[in-house]
């Protein structure tokens with residue numbers, strides 16, 4: 167497999183010398199922005215947690231919904247987008263023999279556009295002119311600058327997608343008939359999903375802008391919400407694909423094992439890309455005006471994504487067990503004794519994987535019509551995405567940082583920082599169990615999400631939420647300690663750790679692996695299949711919303 171006939175001089179130089187300075191600076195900059203967003207977003211999260219538990223009254227110049235909008239945007243958009251792009255650009259650089267100069271330039275232009283966009287978003291938020299939350303659904307309307315900022319962010323991300331496509335296409339042209347290296351393959355899948363996911367939300371934003379300016383009087387709320395979730399739900403799987411790439415490719419190397427089946431790994435990626443966008447209506451189960459049949463189709467497609475997830479779970483535990491047996495591990499679960507629990511590069515993604523089991527189960531519950539009636543718009547949902555995103559995804563990102571940051575900084579992970587990382591991982595785990603556990607529970611008792619502290623005039627039910635909200639605040643406090651430790655570790659590894667070479671960990675395939683069939687490289691075909699599945703899900707409902715449009719809505723400022 168992937169027996170590169172004769173590695174080019176550039177490939178060899180890349181192996182020996184590590185990442186080039188230019189490529190390293192690019193990823194470093196993306197990572198710095200990502201972790202700055204974590205720090206700021208974390209502080210805002212703590213403010214919210216303390217407010218909701220009645221411990222902190224926000225000053226009159228700082229509105230709860232302003233804080234919530236900034237928290238969502240910093241963590242959902244800035245942290246994840248910048249980390250994902252920085253990580254995958256380093257992966258492309260490492261596995262494809264360096265970034266092409268023009269690709270690097272494109273990525274920098276994309277960076278600039280995202281920053282400009284982000285400033286355009288944040289200024290109206292600071293002025294309390296855009297407390298519309300990161301979902302920014304009409305009929306709530308923000309200052310037009312907020313939406314123009316979103317356009318810039320989308321354009322910037324598109325640039326990065328195009329840059330990645332150019333680099334991969336160039337490699338394929340020079341390596342005809344070969345399989346794209348696995349991490350670059352993950353990157354390709356992720357950037358394809360990102361590229362197409364941005365189309366609906368860009369259309370949405372372009373229809374909102376004239377309405378926000380007051381040039382048109384009303385907007386079709388159903389269309390806007392649908393376009394948003396076609397993107398929003400896909401974003402979830404973009405994060406998932408990024409985290410999973412490290413589970414499949416990096417974690418086996420760190421435990422001294424080999425990768426799981428190359429063919430099936432690629433099939434999982436294709437399945438996630440093809441089936442994902444079609445799940446958006448599971449966020450709109452309670453919305454009116456969508457036929458049951460259409461909702462059912464979306465729920466079916468959402469559950470279809472469960473299939474590659476289960477394959478992933480199987481693959482991971484198969485790798486753990488196989489590796490441990492080679493090292494002398496015995497019995498059905500004896501493998502756990504052989505795992506490097508003291509190595510943060512393993513511990514963090516391992517706990518992230520385990521967290522995905524309850525997180526995924528909660529997601530299946532929410533996709534069920536009857537169960538969703540109970541939890542919709544309650545704190546349960548907030549608990550769910552702090553478990554999926556805040557734990558499974560973000561903790562995998564943390565685990566990646568302990569080798570990626572030294573790798574791009576030409577420094578090493580010291581035992582001290584590793585120990586700090588292990589402590590950080592446990593603090594984050596316990597904090598999230600408290601916070602997310604409390605959120606799930608209090609949600610079942612009816613506490614709404616996106617609502618600042620209130621006792622509803624000392625209503626008995628509302629008062630009964632208090633102990634859980636206190637538990638939420640305890641978890642949030644632990645989490646902010648975790649944020650500070652993690653940011654400290656990143657700064658240390660980037661600027662102060664001892665100089666040295668750090669390996670980019672990529673596990674080899676099993677020796678007796680079967681040859682991966684070439685159809686896995688036919689991205690043109692997979693994109694056509696994806697678009698057909700998307701059309702199946704969206705053409706009929708969107709046509710209906712537009713043809714039988716209800717009276718549109720004027721803009722509202724509810725805060």
Ligand code: HEM
Nearest residue numbers: 208211212214215238241299300556615616617642645646
């Ligand atoms: C210090 C750590 C954190 C704390 C204390 C915290 C706390 C909270 C609280 C209390 C809420 C508001 C609940 C509501 O009123 O609906 C919230 C919302 C949210 N959090 Fe966090 N969080 C933290 C970290 C994170 C991370 C790491 C992410 C994602 C990467 C994240 C993503 C979100 C999102 C998307 C929302 C929803 C915003 C909305 O409803 O518009 N949080 N968080």
Ligand SMILES: [Cu+2]
Nearest residue numbers: 399402448449
């Ligand atoms: Cu979803």
